[in-house]
Amino acid sequence: MITNILTYLDQNAIRFADKVAIADDRNSLTFAQWKQQAEAIGSVLGETINKQMRRPVLVFVDRRIEGLVGFMGVVESGNFYVPIDCKMPDQRVKLIHDVLNPVAAITTTTADEKILDLIDFQGIRIQYTEAIKHDINKEYLDEIRSKVIDTDPLYSIFTSGSTGVPKGVVISQRGAIDLTEWLVNTFEFDETDSLGNQTPFYFDGSVKDIYICLKSGATLNVIAKKYFTFTKLLMQFLNERKVTTIMWATSAIVLVGNSNILDDNIPHYVKRVFFAGEAMPAKQLKVWMAKLPNAKYINLYGPTEITVDCTYYVVNREFNDDEYIPIGNACHNMEILVFNDNDQLVTVSEPGELCVRGTGVALGYYNNEAKTKEVFVQNPLHNLYDDKIYRTGDIVKYNEFGEIEFVSRKDFQVKHMGHRIELGEIEVAINAIDDISNAACVFIQEKDHIVLYYTTNSGNELDIINLVKDKLPKYMFPNEVYHLTAMPYNMNGKIDRIQLKKEYDI
Known part of the structure; x- marks a missing residue:
């Protein structure tokens, strides 16, 4: 039984030593080179942090393969990696830093170094291009490998927090291993496959691309952001790299479909189209299905807290244009429980909160016991032994086919442009602006729009986006954005968000 994700890299560094494993616009590495460079980084980390284990290490990432090498280098050292977007606002990096107190950071560019300066980073700095030249300390790496178990943390990815402080979801080795085994075995990936990565490495959707590559021996191609602006070039890229599988955000699938590029430019090698992140309208998916009728289409669903995905649906029937694709049923070694407000299992067509149990359930939020206890809870069906479930906050229902359909969110957390966002985090940032007296956000699902209402002490309108651009990611x-003379409140003294939505609809 595999207990360390690095076993996949070890095996393929032998089986496919000279095969390209990862590639971007500028560089590529074979499996053997990936392993060698990861071991060098792991050796540097071990020496500089005095062999500490199970501690967070920041890894700056962009649309480049260096971040993937950094990830595996951190795991080689017995620690867990935390992806940091190199274009992330300094204030958000600072908030993440303060939650983690990371022991080290791996940087690639001088811009990465400047961010560490701005947040007053006190940990060890590892410069990528220098680290990969370091001698490999095989004795140390073997010692670390013998101590790692599959419930140890593998990575932490930060999601939005309602208090304005991001939450670091900690995922175990076992969660990632089980997800990888299920994906590769169920969808029959092997070394002949070529993956086209669209999801940024600081979002959990990219975990699938990375670990399918590691286990199966497939090549992972990192698609530069520019290709989604010039979709004709995107199709050329997919064909030149002979991409067989795309695992993209729903919004990216819709973007390409709406561009009409598939009318004249077909990605000839694509045989699997996975989509995730938000509900997929059948109308948009039909564009792809008409142009690539022999491809397999799979809807994946799951929050970061359950190791990326917990349900899937292979599209196997016709849908009307006004329907959404179901999210299906549970992935391997995961169980879905849908509870009503009384914590009873729902019946067919009865909406309820989707909850998850299984090996993919995260270890919790790093250094945030209170938030962890709110959503990682005892299974309400019994109290006979410790049986942790994760409450997703997503409202779903079963259809007549026994498939799960997404309905809505339970709270102020929304899915926007493929990202899970706490509206409260936006409000916290807005309220911190001078002259703002109050701010409230509502989400208009039909338009996928975040709408901000605010009031000011002076009564003057402000250039909100310009004032918040250094505090929030785009x-x-x-x-x-709407400026109000007064904020509406309900009888409980809380902002009346129902009234705000009514004002929007007027």
Whole structure:
């Protein structure tokens, strides 16, 4: 039984030593080179952090393969990696840093170094290009490998937090291994496959691309962001790299479908189309299905807290244009429980909260016991032994085919442009602006729009987006902004968000 994700890299560094494993626009590495460079980074880390284990290490990432090498280098050292977007606002990096107190950071560019300076980073700095030249300390790496078990943390990815402080979801080796085994075995990936990665490495959707590559021997091609602006070039890229599988955000699938590029430019080698992140309208998916009728189409669903995905649906029937694709049923070694407000299992067509149990359930939120206890809870069906489930906050229902359909969110957390966002985090950032007296966000699902309402002490309008651009990533920017003379409140003294939505609809 595999207990360490690095076993996949070890095996393929022998089986496919000279085969390209990972490639971007500029560089590529074979499996043997990936392993060698990861071991060098792991050796440097071990020496500089005095052989500490199970501690967080920041890895700066962009649309480049260096981040993937950094990830495996951190795992070689017995620690867990935390992807940091090199374009992330300094303030958000600072918040993540303060939660983690990381022991080290792996940087590639001078811009990465400047971010560490701005957040007053006190840990060890590892420069990628220097680290990969370091001598490999095989004795140390073997010692570390003997101590790692499959419930140890593998990575932490930060999601939005309602208090304005991001939450670091900690995922175990076992969660990632089980996901990888299921994906590769169920969808029959092997060394002849070529993956086209669209999802940024600081989002959990990319975990699938990385670990399918590691286990199966497939080549992982990192698609530069520019290709989604010039979709004709995107199709050329997919064909030149002979990409057989894409695992993209729903929004990316829809973007390409709406561009009409598939009318004249077909990705000839694609045989699997996975989509995830938000509900997929059948109308948009039909564009792809008409142009690539022999491909397999798979809807994947799951929050970061359950190791990427917990349900899947292989599209196997016709849908009307106004329907959404179901999220299906549980992945291997995962169980889905849908509870009503009384914590009873729902009946067919009865909406309820989707909850998950299984090896994919995260270890919790790093250094945040209170938030962990809110959503990682005892299975309400019994109290006979410790049986942890994760409450997703997603409202779903079973259809007449026994498939799960997504309905809505339970709270203020929304899916916007493929990202899970706490509206509260946006409000915290807005309220921190001078002259703001109050701010509230609502989400208009039909338009996929975040709408911000705010009031000011002076009564003057402000250039909100300009004032918040250094505090929030772009995908959290409100799509529409309205200045109010007074904020509506309900009888409980809370902002009346129902009234705000009514005002929007007027």
